[in-house]
Amino acid sequence: MSAARTVTLQVNGQARSVTVDPETPLLYALRNDLGLVAAKYGCGVEQCGACAVLVDGEKAFSCTLTVEQAAGKAIVTLEGLGTPDAPHPLQKAFEAEQAVQCGYCTSGIIVAAKALLDANPDPDLPAIRLALQDHLCRCGTHSRVFRAIRRAAQEMKTRELRA
Numbered sequence: 001m002s003a004a005r006t007v008t009l010q011v012n013g014q015a016r017s018v019t020v021d022p023e024t025p026l027l028y029a030l031r032n033d034l035g036l037v038a039a040k041y042g043c044g045v046e047q048c049g050a051c052a053v054l055v056d057g058e059k060a061f062s063c064t065l066t067v068e069q070a071a072g073k074a075i076v077t078l079e080g081l082g083t084p085d086a087p088h089p090l091q092k093a094f095e096a097e098q099a100v101q102c103g104y105c106t107s108g109i110i111v112a113a114k115a116l117l118d119a120n121p122d123p124d125l126p127a128i129r130l131a132l133q134d135h136l137c138r139c140g141t142h143s144r145v146f147r148a149i150r151r152a153a154q155e156m157k158t159r160e161l162r163a
């Protein structure tokens, strides 16, 4: 443990300061200090995916990434993807496909899906499975999740064609 100090994080496009031990897991700072509670604590050891966020565009497990490691990087949480009035196509697709039961895994899965679609806008089922291999869902929503991600990919492609 180190002494608490103030660290500035770039979260969802805003500079946010937290005063914590820099070795604190990013997840705790997001949830307890910044009120961003979409990312969840599941296992704490990179085995469930519930805590996933984007860091410089890549999926990262915020249960093991420290505040110090995340400082200076662009952090995006589920809250930064869309709003209730202007949801991200993935958020809309998860709703349309009813791809949520208890919702505990959902934030991490949507964040992982965002990283996937940014890298591969038209993923097939094996690519989606691979991207989600370290995301557990105890409620068994997997087949709906896969459909939702395909739906979002189609929606994003259609938007691009219209633009």
Ligand code: FES
Pocket (backbone or CB within 6 Å): 040, 041, 042, 043, 044, 045, 046, 047, 048, 049, 050, 051, 052, 061, 062, 063, 064
């Ligand atoms: S809480 Fe981070 S992977 Fe499970």
Ligand code: FES
Pocket (backbone or CB within 6 Å): 100, 101, 102, 103, 104, 105, 106, 136, 137, 138, 139, 140, 141
């Ligand atoms: S919806 Fe409950 S854990 Fe996935």
